[in-house]
Amino acid sequence: MSGFDNNPFVSTVDVNPFQDASVTQATSGLNEHLGEYNPFSAAEMGNNSDTTIPITASSSQPAVLQTSVEQTAHPSVAAAQANLIKQQEELERKAAELERKEQELQNRSTRGNTGAKENNWPPLPSFSPVRPCFYQDFEEEIPEEYRRICKRMYYLWMFHSATLFLNVLACLAYFTADSQYGVDFGLSILWFILFTPVSFICWYRPVYKAFRSDSSFSFFFFFFVFFFQVAVYIIQTVGIPKWGNSGWITSISMINTNLAVAVVMMVVAGFFTVNTVLATILLKMVHSKYRRTGASFTKAQQEFSQGVLTNRTFQSAAASAASSAAQGALSRN
Template sequence: MSGFDNNPFAEPVDVNPFQDPSVTQVTNTSADGIGEYNPFTAGALDGHRTVPLSATSQPAVLQTTVEPSPQASVASGQAELLRQQAELERKAAELERKEQELRDRDAARGKENNWPPLPKFLPIKPCFYQDFNEEIPVEYQRVCKMMYYLWMYHSVTLFLNLLACLVYFTVSTQNGVDFGLSILWFILFTPVAFVCWYRPVYKAFKSDSSFSFFFFFFIFSFQVIVYIIQSVGIPGWGNRC
């Protein structure tokens, strides 16, 4: 009958569920425990002692490579160039000194003419100096020697032509003109060929002279024409070989 004891027309009573004695007891106990605990107190730290970092290991250090600055690189390059330039200048000065010593030695000694190679007892001395290994560059020595051999072949041919004309003259006196001209050709063309086209080409290879090359080609062209005429063997021209 308790349900009928309440007055349904009375003011409602506010009921706070959190005011229940069991709930308030639990909340008060939790708050008191939290408020009393301080993790930074001495008692709290006794069971959680920390070891200093310096006592266990050293701090990690990052080793970085130091790159030279652009100014330092430029200065280093300039110093290297100056060193190389000084080395080249030193070598050039040494080479110039040796060349000067050779020139002084040659001037003091003097170059004696050695061509034609005549005996010492003759009063006639050589007229030219000739040395392929000393005066002609290595790359031109072979060609220059070939021109020298060509001049020698030309001289020998003229001499054989003289002997052939002499034989014809001994057989018939009517061939005296050929014999006389053959002597003239040998005496005239042998030294003239040496002076007019062999010596110019020798000097051209020696000093790399354009004028000497031009003079050689001009005279040698005329000599080739003479070779052709002599090879035909025109009667009365002193050609029998």
């Protein structure tokens, strides 16, 4: 039983690890030095006062860092300023454009008491006794999606007029080469005087009005007239003799007689050919635009009937006809 009375947690040898000779020597020396050192003594304060770092010196280092940051941020600031200047110039340009448009609208509103737009075509000088007959402005009246095709039709009309003028010169040369072709020269003058304004009124203005107001009636009127214009272009390109056209037949017939006149007439025949090709292409393009607008023959009939019934000339003519018929019936009775 004596074995069970022993405590296993009690060491049989009483050993103090801090009683080691080396540990005792180290701790005794440390205590001596610690006892001698007083950090708050006047001597120690005097010794450390000359090594204290002033706050201004310690804060000098961040100033160098701030300078480097400013140097790296300078290009970005310059780019931002340039961008702001560019945006300011763009805004000033738009403001000037809006002011110009507003001034134009004010000028138009002050033209007359009725507010009707002043005609600006043909562009005649102010001293001319003849005044413009039509108003034309692609940017204001024609929608953007139809503006390009409408301008092309206008350029076609101008090219058509120039071709007719050159046809007069070619027929004049044709007449000087042989006096029996005076009929062609006379007819060429007639075609130039007649077809230049008629083409403007009969097929260019209708297509302009059609794109301006999406008018089905104007579209149908244009297609009807311009189809015959294409047929006339083909006849002029062929150049039937005695018809007043410097086409391919008449120009080729002059090769053996006068080569210079034949070359001039061939140039005009080429112009007529270009007119035919451009007219055919533009006719197809206008037709494709027409199909997208939703126009129809029924709408054209409605627009025609409404236009006729609301026309003052037609109303006055109908009223005068009705009154004359009534007076004739009363006189018979």
